[in-house]
Amino acid sequence: MGEFRMPSLGADMESGTLVEWRVEVGDAVTQGQVVAEVETDKGLIEIEIFESGIVDEIVAQAGDVVPVGAVLARIGTGASRPAAKVVREPAAARPEPSSLPGAAAERQTAPQGAPPRASLTPAVGPLAPRPASRPAVSPRARKRAAELGVQLERVTGSGIDGAVTTADVERAAAPAGGSQKGAAAPAAAKSPRDYKAAMRGAIAAAMTRSKREIPHYYLSTQIDMSRALSWLETINQARPMTERLLYSVLLLRAVALAARKVPEMNGHWLDNAFKPAADVHVGVAISLRSGGLVAPALHDVDKQALDQLMPKLLDLVKRVRAGVMRSSEVSDATITVTSVGEQGVDTVYGVIYPPQVAIVGFGKIREKPWIAGGRVSARPLITATLSADHRASDGHRGGLFLTAIDHLLQEPERL
Amino acid sequence: MSREQLRQVVRDALAAVAPEIDFDTLDSSEDLRQQCDLDSVDFYNVVLAIHASTGLEIPEVDYPKLATIDHCLDYLAAKESMK
Numbered sequence: 001m002g003e004f005r006m007p008s009l010g011a012d013m014e015s016g017t018l019v020e021w022r023v024e025v026g027d028a029v030t031q032g033q034v035v036a037e038v039e040t041d042k043g044l045i046e047i048e049i050f051e052s053g054i055v056d057e058i059v060a061q062a063g064d065v066v067p068v069g070a071v072l073a074r075i076g077t078g079a080s081r082p083a084a085k086v087v088r089e090p091a092a093a094r095p096e097p098s099s100l101p102g103a104a105a106e107r108q109t110a111p112q113g114a115p116p117r118a119s120l121t122p123a124v125g126p127l128a129p130r131p132a133s134r135p136a137v138s139p140r141a142r143k144r145a146a147e148l149g150v151q152l153e154r155v156t157g158s159g160i161d162g163a164v165t166t167a168d169v170e171r172a173a174a175p176a177g178g179s180q181k182g183a184a185a186p187a188a189a190k191s192p193r194d195y196k197a198a199m200r201g202a203i204a205a206a207m208t209r210s211k212r213e214i215p216h217y218y219l220s221t222q223i224d225m226s227r228a229l230s231w232l233e234t235i236n237q238a239r240p241m242t243e244r245l246l247y248s249v250l251l252l253r254a255v256a257l258a259a260r261k262v263p264e265m266n267g268h269w270l271d272n273a274f275k276p277a278a279d280v281h282v283g284v285a286i287s288l289r290s291g292g293l294v295a296p297a298l299h300d301v302d303k304q305a306l307d308q309l310m311p312k313l314l315d316l317v318k319r320v321r322a323g324v325m326r327s328s329e330v331s332d333a334t335i336t337v338t339s340v341g342e343q344g345v346d347t348v349y350g351v352i353y354p355p356q357v358a359i360v361g362f363g364k365i366r367e368k369p370w371i372a373g374g375r376v377s378a379r380p381l382i383t384a385t386l387s388a389d390h391r392a393s394d395g396h397r398g399g400l401f402l403t404a405i406d407h408l409l410q411e412p413e414r415l
Numbered sequence: 416m417s418r419e420q421l422r423q424v425v426r427d428a429l430a431a432v433a434p435e436i437d438f439d440t441l442d443s444s445e446d447l448r449q450q451c452d453l454d455s456v457d458f459y460n461v462v463l464a465i466h467a468s469t470g471l472e473i474p475e476v477d478y479p480k481l482a483t484i485d486h487c488l489d490y491l492a493a494k495e496s497m498k
Contacts, residue, residue: 233475241472242463246455289452290435314463317456322434342454 002051002075006066009040009330010202015067016040018060020152027055029075034326036072041198042294046326053077141169199292210354214269215390218349219398223406224372225365225380231412247365248339249310253415255337255360256280256301258404264393265358265386265401266334274357274392279303283333283353284313286320287340295336295353296320296329306415337362347383357389358398360405416469421491425484428464432457443484471495 006016016038023035034046035055056076060066141152141164155172157164210216228250236244259266259280267276280302283295298316301309319325336359338350346366350359363383370379384405388398408415416424426438433451441450448458462473462481471494473481480490 236475241466241474244459244475246459248454248456289433314456314460318432318460321432321457339454343452 002053003071004035004049004051004073004075006038006060006068006070006072007047007327007331008068009038009042009045009327010206013040013068015065016045018062018064018066018072019044020062021058023055025055025058029053029055032328037324038066038327041195041202042330043195043199043323043325045330046324047072048327049075051075196291199288203293206353207351210351214352214354214357216352216387217390217395217398218385218387219395219402220347220349220383220385221402221406222381223384223409224370225382225409228409228412229365229380243307243310245306245310246313248342249306249313250409250412250415251339251362252282252284252298252301252313252337253306253309254405254408255335256282257408257415258401259335259358260302261404262393262397262401264397265388267357267392268334268355269357269389269392270355274389277334279334281332281334283336283356284316285336285338285340285350285359286317288320294320294325294330295333295338296325297331297333299328299332335360347385349385350387352387352389357392358401359387361385361387416491416495418488418492421469421488421495422484424465424468424491425487427468428461431464432460441484443488446482447484447487448482465491469495471498 009016017040019037019039021036023029023033029035029049030052031050032048035049036047038045038047053075054077055073057074058072059074060070060072066072150169150173152164152169155164155168157168225247228247232245232247232250263276264274266280267274269275279300281297281299282301283297285293285295287293296316298309298313304312316329333353333356335356336350336353338348338359339362340348342362342364344364346363348361348363350361352359361384363385365380365382367378368381369376370381371377384402386398386402388401429436429438429451433453436451441447447453451457453461458478462478465471465487466473469491471491473494477490481487
Protein backbone atom coordinates (compact mmCIF):
# COMPACT_ATOMS: atom_id res chain seq x y z
CA MET A 1 0.00 0.00 0.00
CA GLY A 2 1.40 3.37 -0.99
CA GLU A 3 1.17 6.74 0.62
CA PHE A 4 0.50 9.63 -1.69
CA ARG A 5 2.22 12.67 -0.23
CA MET A 6 2.27 16.39 -0.81
CA PRO A 7 4.99 16.84 -3.43
CA SER A 8 7.66 19.52 -3.23
CA LEU A 9 6.96 21.93 -6.05
CA GLY A 10 10.02 24.11 -5.67
CA ALA A 11 12.85 24.37 -3.18
CA ASP A 12 11.13 27.10 -1.20
CA MET A 13 7.76 25.39 -0.83
CA GLU A 14 6.88 24.37 2.72
CA SER A 15 3.21 23.54 2.35
CA GLY A 16 0.32 23.74 -0.07
CA THR A 17 -3.40 24.24 0.35
CA LEU A 18 -5.45 21.32 -0.91
CA VAL A 19 -8.13 22.89 -3.08
CA GLU A 20 -9.96 19.90 -4.49
CA TRP A 21 -9.82 16.16 -4.90
CA ARG A 22 -10.57 14.87 -8.38
CA VAL A 23 -10.96 11.30 -7.11
CA GLU A 24 -12.88 9.60 -4.33
CA VAL A 25 -12.28 6.59 -2.12
CA GLY A 26 -12.70 3.48 -4.24
CA ASP A 27 -11.62 5.11 -7.51
CA ALA A 28 -8.97 3.42 -9.61
CA VAL A 29 -6.06 5.71 -10.42
CA THR A 30 -3.27 5.31 -12.93
CA GLN A 31 0.24 6.69 -12.83
CA GLY A 32 0.35 10.25 -14.11
CA GLN A 33 -3.35 10.91 -13.51
CA VAL A 34 -4.30 14.29 -12.03
CA VAL A 35 -5.90 13.43 -8.69
CA ALA A 36 -5.94 16.70 -6.75
CA GLU A 37 -5.37 20.42 -6.98
CA VAL A 38 -3.09 22.33 -4.69
CA GLU A 39 -2.65 26.07 -4.28
CA THR A 40 0.97 27.23 -4.01
CA ASP A 41 3.02 30.37 -4.54
CA LYS A 42 3.22 29.38 -8.17
CA GLY A 43 -0.54 29.33 -8.49
CA LEU A 44 -2.93 26.43 -8.82
CA ILE A 45 -1.15 23.15 -9.53
CA GLU A 46 -2.73 19.90 -10.62
CA ILE A 47 -1.11 17.09 -8.67
CA GLU A 48 -0.37 13.87 -10.54
CA ILE A 49 -0.07 10.52 -8.83
CA PHE A 50 3.04 8.42 -9.27
CA GLU A 51 1.60 4.95 -8.85
CA SER A 52 -1.42 3.06 -10.03
CA GLY A 53 -3.96 1.47 -7.69
CA ILE A 54 -7.16 2.14 -5.83
CA VAL A 55 -7.77 5.11 -3.54
CA ASP A 56 -8.10 3.42 -0.12
CA GLU A 57 -8.28 6.46 2.08
CA ILE A 58 -8.37 10.19 1.61
CA VAL A 59 -6.43 11.75 4.47
CA ALA A 60 -6.31 15.46 3.69
CA GLN A 61 -9.48 17.35 2.91
CA ALA A 62 -10.16 20.35 0.72
CA GLY A 63 -9.11 23.46 2.57
CA ASP A 64 -6.33 21.76 4.55
CA VAL A 65 -2.90 23.33 4.54
CA VAL A 66 -0.66 20.31 4.06
CA PRO A 67 3.11 20.35 4.68
CA VAL A 68 5.41 18.98 1.97
CA GLY A 69 5.81 15.25 2.55
CA ALA A 70 2.63 14.81 4.57
CA VAL A 71 0.24 12.07 3.48
CA LEU A 72 -2.63 13.20 1.25
CA ALA A 73 -4.13 9.78 0.55
CA ARG A 74 -3.40 6.09 0.76
CA ILE A 75 -3.31 4.01 -2.37
CA GLY A 76 -3.78 0.26 -2.31
CA THR A 77 -4.68 -2.61 -4.57
CA GLY A 78 -8.31 -2.39 -3.48
CA ALA A 79 -8.27 -6.01 -2.32
CA SER A 80 -8.23 -5.17 1.39
CA ARG A 81 -11.37 -3.08 1.34
CA PRO A 82 -14.51 -5.10 2.02
CA ALA A 83 -17.09 -2.59 0.77
CA ALA A 84 -16.01 0.30 -1.37
CA LYS A 85 -19.54 1.65 -1.74
CA VAL A 86 -20.07 1.96 1.99
CA VAL A 87 -16.82 3.82 2.39
CA ARG A 88 -17.52 6.09 -0.53
CA GLU A 89 -20.75 7.62 0.74
CA PRO A 90 -19.46 9.28 3.90
CA ALA A 91 -16.32 10.31 2.12
CA ALA A 92 -18.30 12.19 -0.46
CA ALA A 93 -20.69 13.79 2.02
CA ARG A 94 -17.81 14.45 4.38
CA PRO A 95 -19.78 14.67 7.62
CA GLU A 96 -16.82 14.82 9.98
CA PRO A 97 -13.42 16.42 9.96
CA SER A 98 -10.47 14.20 9.24
CA SER A 99 -9.72 11.87 12.11
CA LEU A 100 -5.99 12.40 11.75
CA PRO A 101 -4.70 14.74 14.44
CA GLY A 102 -2.13 16.33 12.14
CA ALA A 103 -4.61 17.12 9.46
CA ALA A 104 -7.19 18.31 11.95
CA ALA A 105 -4.72 20.72 13.46
CA GLU A 106 -3.91 22.13 10.06
CA ARG A 107 -7.52 22.50 9.13
CA GLN A 108 -8.66 26.03 9.65
CA THR A 109 -12.42 25.65 9.62
CA ALA A 110 -14.57 22.69 8.77
CA PRO A 111 -16.95 23.40 5.89
CA GLN A 112 -19.84 22.55 8.16
CA GLY A 113 -18.97 25.57 10.25
CA ALA A 114 -20.08 27.83 7.43
CA PRO A 115 -23.29 29.72 8.04
CA PRO A 116 -26.32 28.57 6.06
CA ARG A 117 -26.38 29.99 2.57
CA ALA A 118 -30.07 30.65 2.33
CA SER A 119 -29.99 32.64 -0.85
CA LEU A 120 -28.16 29.96 -2.76
CA THR A 121 -30.04 26.76 -2.23
CA PRO A 122 -30.21 24.45 -3.95
CA ALA A 123 -27.26 25.43 -6.10
CA VAL A 124 -24.66 25.27 -3.35
CA GLY A 125 -26.45 23.61 -0.48
CA PRO A 126 -23.80 22.49 1.99
CA LEU A 127 -24.84 18.87 1.72
CA ALA A 128 -26.00 18.87 -1.87
CA PRO A 129 -25.43 15.42 -3.29
CA ARG A 130 -22.50 15.20 -5.64
CA PRO A 131 -23.54 14.42 -9.19
CA ALA A 132 -22.59 10.98 -10.36
CA SER A 133 -20.41 12.19 -13.18
CA ARG A 134 -18.31 15.20 -12.37
CA PRO A 135 -19.11 18.18 -14.60
CA ALA A 136 -16.34 20.10 -16.29
CA VAL A 137 -14.78 23.10 -14.60
CA SER A 138 -12.92 25.68 -16.63
CA PRO A 139 -9.34 26.30 -15.47
CA ARG A 140 -10.23 29.92 -14.88
CA ALA A 141 -13.14 28.92 -12.69
CA ARG A 142 -10.83 26.63 -10.71
CA LYS A 143 -8.39 29.45 -10.18
CA ARG A 144 -11.17 31.78 -9.10
CA ALA A 145 -12.52 29.13 -6.73
CA ALA A 146 -9.10 28.82 -5.15
CA GLU A 147 -8.85 32.56 -4.76
CA LEU A 148 -12.28 32.79 -3.17
CA GLY A 149 -12.02 29.62 -1.13
CA VAL A 150 -15.03 28.07 -2.84
CA GLN A 151 -15.33 24.29 -2.81
CA LEU A 152 -16.06 23.28 -6.36
CA GLU A 153 -18.03 20.16 -5.51
CA ARG A 154 -20.62 22.40 -3.87
CA VAL A 155 -21.09 24.57 -6.93
CA THR A 156 -23.72 23.74 -9.50
CA GLY A 157 -22.58 24.71 -12.95
CA SER A 158 -24.69 26.68 -15.40
CA GLY A 159 -22.47 26.03 -18.44
CA ILE A 160 -22.69 23.39 -21.14
CA ASP A 161 -23.43 19.95 -19.60
CA GLY A 162 -23.39 21.54 -16.17
CA ALA A 163 -19.88 22.91 -16.55
CA VAL A 164 -18.89 25.22 -13.73
CA THR A 165 -18.07 28.74 -14.91
CA THR A 166 -16.24 31.60 -13.22
CA ALA A 167 -19.60 33.31 -12.69
CA ASP A 168 -20.96 30.23 -10.88
CA VAL A 169 -17.96 30.29 -8.57
CA GLU A 170 -18.36 33.97 -7.84
CA ARG A 171 -22.08 33.49 -7.17
CA ALA A 172 -21.25 30.68 -4.77
CA ALA A 173 -18.76 32.87 -2.95
CA ALA A 174 -20.97 35.93 -2.74
CA PRO A 175 -22.99 35.20 0.42
CA ALA A 176 -19.85 34.29 2.28
CA GLY A 177 -18.69 37.89 2.03
CA GLY A 178 -18.16 40.37 4.81
CA SER A 179 -17.32 39.14 8.25
CA GLN A 180 -18.33 35.57 7.46
CA LYS A 181 -15.86 35.21 4.64
CA GLY A 182 -13.07 33.80 6.73
CA ALA A 183 -15.22 31.10 8.20
CA ALA A 184 -16.70 30.04 4.91
CA ALA A 185 -13.42 30.06 3.03
CA PRO A 186 -11.12 27.40 4.40
CA ALA A 187 -8.90 27.58 1.34
CA ALA A 188 -7.61 30.88 2.71
CA ALA A 189 -8.33 33.13 -0.22
CA LYS A 190 -5.30 35.13 -1.23
CA SER A 191 -5.73 38.43 -2.94
CA PRO A 192 -4.13 38.96 -6.35
CA ARG A 193 -1.61 41.16 -4.56
CA ASP A 194 -0.63 38.22 -2.32
CA TYR A 195 -0.10 36.00 -5.35
CA LYS A 196 1.99 38.63 -7.04
CA ALA A 197 4.12 39.08 -3.95
CA ALA A 198 4.46 35.32 -3.48
CA MET A 199 5.44 34.86 -7.13
CA ARG A 200 8.04 37.66 -6.89
CA GLY A 201 9.35 36.06 -3.72
CA ALA A 202 9.73 32.68 -5.43
CA ILE A 203 11.51 34.25 -8.42
CA ALA A 204 13.74 36.33 -6.15
CA ALA A 205 14.77 33.24 -4.16
CA ALA A 206 15.53 31.12 -7.23
CA MET A 207 17.40 33.82 -9.15
CA THR A 208 19.42 34.97 -6.13
CA ARG A 209 20.45 31.39 -5.49
CA SER A 210 21.35 31.00 -9.16
CA LYS A 211 23.56 34.09 -9.27
CA ARG A 212 25.11 33.29 -5.91
CA GLU A 213 25.88 29.63 -6.56
CA ILE A 214 26.15 29.11 -10.30
CA PRO A 215 29.23 30.33 -12.16
CA HIS A 216 27.52 31.16 -15.45
CA TYR A 217 29.33 31.36 -18.75
CA TYR A 218 27.65 32.88 -21.79
CA LEU A 219 27.84 32.12 -25.51
CA SER A 220 25.95 33.46 -28.49
CA THR A 221 25.49 32.67 -32.16
CA GLN A 222 23.38 33.91 -35.06
CA ILE A 223 21.30 31.30 -36.84
CA ASP A 224 19.91 31.63 -40.35
CA MET A 225 16.24 30.67 -40.12
CA SER A 226 15.39 30.89 -43.83
CA ARG A 227 15.34 27.14 -44.42
CA ALA A 228 13.32 26.45 -41.29
CA LEU A 229 10.77 29.17 -42.05
CA SER A 230 10.28 28.29 -45.70
CA TRP A 231 9.95 24.61 -44.80
CA LEU A 232 7.27 25.56 -42.25
CA GLU A 233 5.45 27.73 -44.77
CA THR A 234 5.36 24.91 -47.30
CA ILE A 235 4.10 22.23 -44.97
CA ASN A 236 1.60 24.51 -43.23
CA GLN A 237 0.02 25.39 -46.58
CA ALA A 238 -0.78 21.74 -47.14
CA ARG A 239 -2.26 21.19 -43.69
CA PRO A 240 -5.64 21.86 -42.11
CA MET A 241 -5.43 25.00 -40.01
CA THR A 242 -5.70 23.07 -36.76
CA GLU A 243 -2.48 21.17 -37.49
CA ARG A 244 -0.07 24.01 -38.20
CA LEU A 245 3.40 24.03 -36.79
CA LEU A 246 4.96 27.15 -35.26
CA TYR A 247 8.66 27.89 -35.34
CA SER A 248 8.73 27.77 -31.52
CA VAL A 249 8.29 24.03 -31.62
CA LEU A 250 11.22 23.70 -34.04
CA LEU A 251 13.42 25.62 -31.62
CA LEU A 252 12.38 23.44 -28.68
CA ARG A 253 12.95 20.25 -30.64
CA ALA A 254 16.37 21.44 -31.88
CA VAL A 255 17.42 22.26 -28.32
CA ALA A 256 16.30 18.84 -27.09
CA LEU A 257 18.13 16.95 -29.84
CA ALA A 258 21.26 19.05 -29.29
CA ALA A 259 21.03 18.27 -25.56
CA ARG A 260 21.20 14.58 -26.44
CA LYS A 261 24.42 15.21 -28.34
CA VAL A 262 25.93 17.34 -25.57
CA PRO A 263 24.49 15.78 -22.41
CA GLU A 264 26.40 18.13 -20.05
CA MET A 265 23.68 20.71 -20.75
CA ASN A 266 20.82 18.47 -19.70
CA GLY A 267 20.41 17.61 -16.03
CA HIS A 268 20.93 18.99 -12.55
CA TRP A 269 23.74 20.07 -10.25
CA LEU A 270 23.05 18.26 -6.98
CA ASP A 271 25.32 17.47 -4.03
CA ASN A 272 28.36 19.04 -5.66
CA ALA A 273 28.12 16.92 -8.77
CA PHE A 274 26.42 17.05 -12.16
CA LYS A 275 23.68 14.46 -12.53
CA PRO A 276 22.83 14.07 -16.21
CA ALA A 277 19.15 13.48 -16.91
CA ALA A 278 18.04 10.41 -18.86
CA ASP A 279 15.15 12.31 -20.46
CA VAL A 280 14.97 15.74 -22.02
CA HIS A 281 12.15 17.74 -20.46
CA VAL A 282 12.39 21.29 -21.76
CA GLY A 283 11.24 24.07 -19.44
CA VAL A 284 9.39 26.65 -21.51
CA ALA A 285 9.74 30.10 -19.94
CA ILE A 286 6.38 31.85 -20.07
CA SER A 287 6.01 35.38 -18.75
CA LEU A 288 2.64 36.04 -17.19
CA ARG A 289 0.76 39.18 -18.07
CA SER A 290 -0.26 39.63 -14.46
CA GLY A 291 3.44 39.67 -13.58
CA GLY A 292 6.00 37.00 -12.93
CA LEU A 293 7.37 34.08 -14.84
CA VAL A 294 7.02 30.32 -14.88
CA ALA A 295 8.93 27.68 -16.83
CA PRO A 296 6.85 24.48 -16.91
CA ALA A 297 8.33 21.41 -18.56
CA LEU A 298 7.31 20.06 -21.92
CA HIS A 299 8.08 16.37 -21.46
CA ASP A 300 10.24 14.09 -23.63
CA VAL A 301 10.87 16.65 -26.35
CA ASP A 302 13.71 14.50 -27.71
CA LYS A 303 11.42 11.49 -28.18
CA GLN A 304 8.43 13.07 -29.87
CA ALA A 305 7.82 14.24 -33.41
CA LEU A 306 6.94 17.88 -34.10
CA ASP A 307 3.33 16.87 -34.75
CA GLN A 308 3.06 15.34 -31.30
CA LEU A 309 4.76 18.25 -29.57
CA MET A 310 2.81 21.09 -31.17
CA PRO A 311 -0.60 20.39 -29.58
CA LYS A 312 1.12 19.76 -26.25
CA LEU A 313 2.89 23.11 -26.44
CA LEU A 314 -0.37 24.90 -27.31
CA ASP A 315 -2.14 23.17 -24.42
CA LEU A 316 0.66 23.93 -21.98
CA VAL A 317 0.75 27.63 -22.79
CA LYS A 318 -3.05 27.86 -22.63
CA ARG A 319 -3.20 26.15 -19.23
CA VAL A 320 -0.40 28.30 -17.82
CA ARG A 321 -2.16 31.42 -19.06
CA ALA A 322 -5.28 30.24 -17.23
CA GLY A 323 -3.22 29.76 -14.08
CA VAL A 324 -3.10 25.97 -13.93
CA MET A 325 0.01 23.76 -14.15
CA ARG A 326 0.63 20.10 -13.39
CA SER A 327 2.98 18.97 -10.67
CA SER A 328 5.29 17.15 -13.08
CA GLU A 329 5.53 20.25 -15.25
CA VAL A 330 6.60 22.32 -12.27
CA SER A 331 9.38 20.03 -11.15
CA ASP A 332 10.61 17.96 -14.10
CA ALA A 333 12.48 20.36 -16.41
CA THR A 334 16.05 19.32 -17.24
CA ILE A 335 16.96 22.39 -19.33
CA THR A 336 15.10 25.65 -20.05
CA VAL A 337 14.38 27.67 -23.17
CA THR A 338 13.39 31.32 -23.05
CA SER A 339 12.02 33.12 -26.09
CA VAL A 340 11.33 36.38 -24.32
CA GLY A 341 12.94 38.02 -27.31
CA GLU A 342 10.06 37.13 -29.61
CA GLN A 343 8.31 40.40 -28.80
CA GLY A 344 11.23 42.62 -29.64
CA VAL A 345 14.77 42.19 -28.38
CA ASP A 346 17.56 40.61 -30.40
CA THR A 347 19.40 38.83 -27.64
CA VAL A 348 18.42 37.34 -24.30
CA TYR A 349 20.92 35.87 -21.84
CA GLY A 350 18.95 33.76 -19.38
CA VAL A 351 19.63 33.14 -15.72
CA ILE A 352 19.87 29.41 -15.02
CA TYR A 353 17.03 27.98 -12.95
CA PRO A 354 18.74 25.91 -10.26
CA PRO A 355 19.43 23.04 -10.00
CA GLN A 356 19.41 22.98 -13.82
CA VAL A 357 22.68 23.73 -15.58
CA ALA A 358 21.72 25.50 -18.79
CA ILE A 359 19.23 27.91 -20.32
CA VAL A 360 18.96 28.68 -24.02
CA GLY A 361 17.71 32.11 -25.10
CA PHE A 362 16.17 33.02 -28.45
CA GLY A 363 15.67 36.60 -29.63
CA LYS A 364 13.36 38.01 -32.26
CA ILE A 365 13.69 36.77 -35.82
CA ARG A 366 14.80 39.74 -37.93
CA GLU A 367 15.76 40.13 -41.54
CA LYS A 368 19.40 41.15 -41.72
CA PRO A 369 22.29 41.03 -44.17
CA TRP A 370 23.93 37.62 -44.31
CA ILE A 371 27.00 36.64 -46.25
CA ALA A 372 27.17 33.19 -47.78
CA GLY A 373 29.46 32.11 -50.60
CA GLY A 374 30.82 35.63 -50.87
CA ARG A 375 27.41 37.15 -51.54
CA VAL A 376 25.32 39.36 -49.33
CA SER A 377 21.63 38.60 -49.04
CA ALA A 378 18.80 39.40 -46.64
CA ARG A 379 17.96 36.49 -44.36
CA PRO A 380 15.72 35.98 -41.34
CA LEU A 381 18.17 35.60 -38.46
CA ILE A 382 17.71 34.61 -34.86
CA THR A 383 20.27 35.04 -32.08
CA ALA A 384 20.60 31.93 -29.94
CA THR A 385 22.40 32.24 -26.62
CA LEU A 386 23.50 29.77 -24.01
CA SER A 387 23.95 30.47 -20.31
CA ALA A 388 25.53 27.39 -18.79
CA ASP A 389 26.89 26.26 -15.43
CA HIS A 390 30.69 26.24 -15.56
CA ARG A 391 30.77 23.61 -12.83
CA ALA A 392 29.00 21.16 -15.12
CA SER A 393 30.56 22.03 -18.48
CA ASP A 394 33.14 24.21 -20.21
CA GLY A 395 32.72 26.75 -22.96
CA HIS A 396 33.99 24.41 -25.63
CA ARG A 397 31.15 21.96 -25.02
CA GLY A 398 28.69 24.83 -24.80
CA GLY A 399 29.89 25.99 -28.21
CA LEU A 400 29.33 22.52 -29.67
CA PHE A 401 25.84 22.55 -28.20
CA LEU A 402 24.89 25.89 -29.82
CA THR A 403 26.43 24.75 -33.11
CA ALA A 404 24.37 21.56 -32.94
CA ILE A 405 21.20 23.65 -32.54
CA ASP A 406 22.18 25.66 -35.63
CA HIS A 407 22.84 22.52 -37.70
CA LEU A 408 19.56 20.94 -36.66
CA LEU A 409 17.63 24.05 -37.72
CA GLN A 410 19.27 23.90 -41.16
CA GLU A 411 17.59 20.53 -41.76
CA PRO A 412 14.08 21.16 -40.46
CA GLU A 413 12.64 18.16 -42.30
CA ARG A 414 14.71 15.91 -40.06
CA LEU A 415 13.56 17.48 -36.80
CA MET B 416 -23.31 35.81 -37.82
CA SER B 417 -23.86 39.47 -37.08
CA ARG B 418 -20.96 41.79 -36.36
CA GLU B 419 -21.96 41.74 -32.69
CA GLN B 420 -21.84 37.93 -32.69
CA LEU B 421 -18.44 37.98 -34.34
CA ARG B 422 -17.29 40.46 -31.74
CA GLN B 423 -18.37 37.98 -29.08
CA VAL B 424 -16.44 35.22 -30.88
CA VAL B 425 -13.26 37.31 -30.78
CA ARG B 426 -13.91 38.26 -27.16
CA ASP B 427 -14.31 34.60 -26.14
CA ALA B 428 -11.25 33.52 -28.13
CA LEU B 429 -9.15 36.15 -26.40
CA ALA B 430 -10.60 35.32 -22.97
CA ALA B 431 -9.47 31.71 -23.32
CA VAL B 432 -5.91 32.72 -24.12
CA ALA B 433 -5.56 35.89 -22.07
CA PRO B 434 -8.10 35.67 -19.23
CA GLU B 435 -6.69 38.69 -17.39
CA ILE B 436 -7.36 41.07 -20.28
CA ASP B 437 -10.46 43.24 -20.11
CA PHE B 438 -11.75 43.15 -23.66
CA ASP B 439 -13.80 46.30 -23.22
CA THR B 440 -10.75 48.39 -22.46
CA LEU B 441 -8.96 47.40 -25.68
CA ASP B 442 -8.63 49.90 -28.52
CA SER B 443 -10.23 48.11 -31.46
CA SER B 444 -8.10 50.02 -33.95
CA GLU B 445 -4.78 49.29 -32.22
CA ASP B 446 -2.54 46.31 -32.88
CA LEU B 447 -4.07 43.40 -30.99
CA ARG B 448 -0.90 41.38 -30.40
CA GLN B 449 0.94 44.38 -29.02
CA GLN B 450 -1.93 45.52 -26.81
CA CYS B 451 -2.42 42.06 -25.35
CA ASP B 452 1.22 40.98 -25.44
CA LEU B 453 0.37 37.86 -27.44
CA ASP B 454 3.30 35.78 -28.66
CA SER B 455 2.99 33.51 -31.68
CA VAL B 456 1.73 30.57 -29.61
CA ASP B 457 -0.93 32.75 -27.95
CA PHE B 458 -1.96 34.18 -31.29
CA TYR B 459 -2.32 30.74 -32.85
CA ASN B 460 -4.46 29.71 -29.86
CA VAL B 461 -6.69 32.74 -30.55
CA VAL B 462 -6.97 31.82 -34.24
CA LEU B 463 -7.79 28.21 -33.32
CA ALA B 464 -10.50 29.35 -30.91
CA ILE B 465 -12.07 31.56 -33.62
CA HIS B 466 -11.95 28.62 -36.02
CA ALA B 467 -13.57 26.33 -33.45
CA SER B 468 -16.55 28.62 -32.94
CA THR B 469 -17.06 29.76 -36.55
CA GLY B 470 -15.68 26.92 -38.66
CA LEU B 471 -13.91 29.51 -40.81
CA GLU B 472 -10.58 28.57 -42.38
CA ILE B 473 -7.98 31.23 -41.64
CA PRO B 474 -4.82 30.65 -43.70
CA GLU B 475 -1.51 31.83 -42.28
CA VAL B 476 -1.06 34.37 -45.06
CA ASP B 477 -4.17 36.15 -43.77
CA TYR B 478 -2.77 36.75 -40.28
CA PRO B 479 -1.83 40.36 -41.13
CA LYS B 480 -5.54 40.95 -41.81
CA LEU B 481 -6.25 40.10 -38.17
CA ALA B 482 -3.97 42.79 -36.77
CA THR B 483 -6.64 44.78 -34.91
CA ILE B 484 -10.06 43.88 -33.53
CA ASP B 485 -11.70 46.02 -36.24
CA HIS B 486 -9.69 44.23 -38.94
CA CYS B 487 -10.59 40.86 -37.40
CA LEU B 488 -14.29 41.69 -37.55
CA ASP B 489 -14.04 42.95 -41.15
CA TYR B 490 -12.13 39.86 -42.17
CA LEU B 491 -14.44 37.41 -40.42
CA ALA B 492 -17.55 39.16 -41.77
CA ALA B 493 -16.16 38.95 -45.31
CA LYS B 494 -15.33 35.25 -44.82
CA GLU B 495 -18.79 34.59 -43.42
CA SER B 496 -20.46 36.20 -46.41
CA MET B 497 -18.49 33.90 -48.74
CA LYS B 498 -19.69 30.76 -47.00
